[in-house]
Amino acid sequence: MSDFPSRSQDFFNADGISGLTHRAFTTSMGFDSDDMARPLIGICNTFSELNHCNSHLRTISEAVKRGVWQAGGFPLEFPTISLGEIHLSPTSMLCRNLAAMDTEEMIRGNPIDGVVLLTNCDKTTPAALMGAASADLPAIMVSGGPMLSGHYRGEILGACTDCRRYTVEYQAGTISAETYREVEANLVRSAGHCMVMGTASTMNSLMEALGMALPGNGAIPAADSRRIRLAQAAGRQIVQLVAREIRPSQILTAEAFDNAITLLNAVGGSTNAIVHLPAIAGRAGVDLPLSRFDEISRRSPLIANMRPSGEYQMEDLFYAGGIPAVLKQLLPLLHGDALTVTGRTLAENVADAEASNSDVIRSLDDPLAGEGGLSILRGNLAPDGAVIKHAAASPALCQHRGPALVFKDIHDLKARVDDPALEVTPDHVLVLQNGGPIGGPGMPEIGNLPIPQKLLKQGVRDMVRISDARMSGTSYGTIVLHVAPEAAIGGPLALVRDGDEIELNVAERRLQLHVSEAELAERRAAWSAPPPAYQRGYGQLYLRSVNQAPLGCDFDFLRGRDPAGAVWQPKF
Numbered sequence: 059m060s061d062f063p064s065r066s067q068d069f070f071n072a073d074g075i076s077g078l079t080h081r082a083f084t085t086s087m088g089f090d091s092d093d094m095a096r097p098l099i100g101i102c103n104t105f106s107e108l109n110h111c112n113s114h115l116r117t118i119s120e121a122v123k124r125g126v127w128q129a130g131g132f133p134l135e136f137p138t139i140s141l142g143e144i145h146l147s148p149t150s151m152l153c154r155n156l157a158a159m160d161t162e163e164m165i166r167g168n169p170i171d172g173v174v175l176l177t178n179c180d181k182t183t184p185a186a187l188m189g190a191a192s193a194d195l196p197a198i199m200v201s202g203g204p205m206l207s208g209h210y211r212g213e214i215l216g217a218c219t220d221c222r223r224y225t226v227e228y229q230a231g232t233i234s235a236e237t238y239r240e241v242e243a244n245l246v247r248s249a250g251h252c253m254v255m256g257t258a259s260t261m262n263s264l265m266e267a268l269g270m271a272l273p274g275n276g277a278i279p280a281a282d283s284r285r286i287r288l289a290q291a292a293g294r295q296i297v298q299l300v301a302r303e304i305r306p307s308q309i310l311t312a313e314a315f316d317n318a319i320t321l322l323n324a325v326g327g328s329t330n331a332i333v334h335l336p337a338i339a340g341r342a343g344v345d346l347p348l349s350r351f352d353e354i355s356r357r358s359p360l361i362a363n364m365r366p367s368g369e370y371q372m373e374d375l376f377y378a379g380g381i382p383a384v385l386k387q388l389l390p391l392l393h394g395d396a397l398t399v400t401g402r403t404l405a406e407n408v409a410d411a412e413a414s415n416s417d418v419i420r421s422l423d424d425p426l427a428g429e430g431g432l433s434i435l436r437g438n439l440a441p442d443g444a445v446i447k448h449a450a451a452s453p454a455l456c457q458h459r460g461p462a463l464v465f466k467d468i469h470d471l472k473a474r475v476d477d478p479a480l481e482v483t484p485d486h487v488l489v490l491q492n493g494g495p496i497g498g499p500g501m502p503e504i505g506n507l508p509i510p511q512k513l514l515k516q517g518v519r520d521m522v523r524i525s526d527a528r529m530s531g532t533s534y535g536t537i538v539l540h541v542a543p544e545a546a547i548g549g550p551l552a553l554v555r556d557g558d559e560i561e562l563n564v565a566e567r568r569l570q571l572h573v574s575e576a577e578l579a580e581r582r583a584a585w586s587a588p589p590p591a592y593q594r595g596y597g598q599l600y601l602r603s604v605n606q607a608p609l610g611c612d613f614d615f616l617r618g619r620d621p622a623g624a625v626w627q628p629k630f
């Protein structure tokens with residue numbers, strides 16, 4: 059092994075009382091000087107029983123440790139906060155930057171030489187990589203993997219696409235309470251993250267395209283023993299990365315982000331990636347404007363047939379060859395020479411991959427769609443951009459003009475949307491204000507506004523919906539999201555009133571509010587900001603510092619990199 063960076067050796071071999079305490083307290087855990095002579099690998103674990111998706115990460119961690127020992131390293135595990143979509147309120151997104159700060163400071167502050175980051179649920183993966191990119195020590199991402207597919211009376215169930223679909227049918231009165239309960243009992247079969255191509259599947263797959271995870275990270279099911287072996291291999295590999303001093307800054311280049319966006323489109327991935335990738339890029343010092351997403355979407359075919367826009371789930375994708383097979387198909391469109399955590403290029407990583415089921419993974423010659431499924435919209439309603447996943451939208455609504463029906467916030471929406479007296483038709487455009495980073499607060503996943511019950515009962519299942527909020531990657535419909543600037547800071551979305559004509563034209567990437575400039579100026583002069591959601595604590599820090607969606611909702615003071623140097627050692 060070459061001379062590895064000496065953060066840990068500086069720590070353990072320090073003079074005087076510093077070295078004495080460092081060694082003595084480590085010895086108290088049963089380790090000896092042979093262990094302390096090895097490169098120290100941190101295992102950053104987001105295990106939590108309040109986060110189902112990450113609840114099996116202790117097992118993954120044990121496998122990583124085995125790999126680190128095998129390769130001559132010294133593994134020590136440490137926790138960081140874990141953000142679960144199901145249990146955490148008001149929204150896990152509010153805490154993503156907190157988790158990123160926690161991760162960065164634990165990497166920077168501890169005497170480790172490299173780190174393996176164990177993540178799974180939606181926000182845990184981008185948060186960990188944001189922190190690791192800023193600290194810039196050698197790092198590998200290892201996710202916990204997707205759940206097994208649910209099965210119910212011959213039907214495949216996916217979380218949480220089918221949670222939503224069956225809820226809509228239950229509300230419309232087309233299924234019984236008993237069926238609804240049976241779906242609940244058969245939906246989630248194992249540990250792991252949601253198994254459609256939602257946000258967790260998307261982000262954990264993109265780690266392969268970014269070069270920050272070993273091949274297989276995206277799709278190996280949580281319950282499959284190959285997930286354990288991948289974790290063990292990652293433990294071995296991080297020791298090699300430390301020896302070769304390969305850092306995230308050498309991997310997270312502009313080309314790596316292009317590769318990730320190409321994969322995002324090819325698998326019909328989550329709109330949330332259009333928030334998380336700019337945030338990660340901001341940490342890595344890579345300029346990643348929304349326009350880059352649109353450029354790459356237009357030239358990236360959809361080749362993976364994945365729910366919610368397609369038919370299959372992560373388990374099927376794994377059996378069909380997984381993300382390496384998708385990347386192999388995409389190679390002509392990728393920067394194949396991009397460096398990855400294997401120490402090899404992306405093209406070398408996938409050279410032996412094969413797509414074994416063309417229903418699940420198509421070739422470039424026979425794609426499901428010639429373009430990607432994500433578009434960036436602009437217009438006077440979204441001067442800084444908005445996002446639509448048109449792959450999961452109703453084609454007939456992708457060009458639509460209709461009157462606005464405005465809800466001023468989530469509370470107003472909840473209070474009125476199912477009111478039988480609500481004046482609404484299928485042609486209406488539902489508008490939700492104050493669901494953005496500041497207004498939400500935390501840009502919650504409320505952008506998939508429910509279809510009013512009176513229309514559900516008439517058989518309506520989709521409408522144009524517009525907000526500055528996000529939506530779950532497991533959602534579907536003609537839903538315009540991430541409108542920027544957001545309503546709570548006076549963006550044009552705040553000025554929309556009932557009856558205003560709104561035009562959506564996805565082909566032309568246009569989102570237009572047909573109200574005169576003079577009228578808008580009058581409304582702007584009369585507008586006042588909603589009261590702040592927080593007066594103290596982390597919430598207040600968030601409101602003061604959060605960037606808008608096009609910059610990934612990172613804190614303004616966290617963008618960029620500040621590589622961890624030698625561990626600071628006070629002299630006693």
Ligand code: FES
Pocket residue numbers: 111142143144178179180217218251252256258
């Ligand atoms: Fe964690 Fe869906 S709840 S990924």
